Amino acid sequence: MLIILSFSSCSKLSYKIASKHAPFDAIIVTGTPIFNKQWDDVMRMRVYWSYILYKRGITKNIIYSGSAVYSPYIESKVMRLYALKLGIPNENIFIDTIAEHSTENLWYSNKLAKKQGFKNIALATDPFQNLAMKKFRKDYGLKIRSIPIIISEVHEYMNLKSPEIDVSSAFVKNFKSIKERESLWKRMKGTMGLNIK
Numbered sequence: 675m676l677i678i679l680s681f682s683s684c685s686k687l688s689y690k691i692a693s694k695h696a697p698f699d700a701i702i703v704t705g706t707p708i709f710n711k712q713w714d715d716v717m718r719m720r721v722y723w724s725y726i727l728y729k730r731g732i733t734k735n736i737i738y739s740g741s742a743v744y745s746p747y748i749e750s751k752v753m754r755l756y757a758l759k760l761g762i763p764n765e766n767i768f769i770d771t772i773a774e775h776s777t778e779n780l781w782y783s784n785k786l787a788k789k790q791g792f793k794n795i796a797l798a799t800d801p802f803q804n805l806a807m808k809k810f811r812k813d814y815g816l817k818i819r820s821i822p823i824i825i826s827e828v829h830e831y832m833n834l835k836s837p838e839i840d841v842s843s844a845f846v847k848n849f850k851s852i853k854e855r856e857s858l859w860k861r862m863k864g865t866m867g868l869n870i871k
Contacts, residue, residue, distance in 0.1 A: 685801050685822040692796055692821045698733040699792035700768070701821065704779040704799050705740020705749025711841060713756060715832065716800065721753050722831040723798055723823045725760045732821070733796070736762065737786055739770040739779040746849035747841055755844065759837035774852055776803060777810050777867030784816050796821045810867050 692698075703724045706716040713721070724736045736757065740749025750769040757767055770786050773779040780797065787795050796819040797804060797811075804822040811818050852861060863869050 701798040707744040751844035775864040
């Protein structure tokens, strides 16, 4: 319980600091490996947080990031479909379909952001992932701010009925899980960002 309260306080402080740099040209929202025709709580929380930040004018655009990694659905496309249902305009949504690890989410989304001319960028995800990515951002010189999810602000959305989406456009035929394609060692390297060229 103490850890959760600590993360909550840190998230609120990070949000307050980040808000001073708003509006962001784009926020990066990372995918989650668990999707089976229905979003899990982590994906739901991240998408709703992006919706909240967009509605508040904290960001102008959203980059959803994630490939088909553990399931045959491209995570970024699934998140985009939910975001559209929530009312975020298509022209303000961008997707990275390459990333298979958290570090790659940041790396490829940052490249996409630069290509779009976005300069002021932030990572908007759960507090645990934000903390885990801090060293990677620093080591790779990624000028990406942090807006961790404030759980209490997303909580009211978590009990809403899920929007209905058609996931067929996010489905990958002849899919092979990353566990079938890569050894444990290569996956660990990917998690540490060592597969990025």
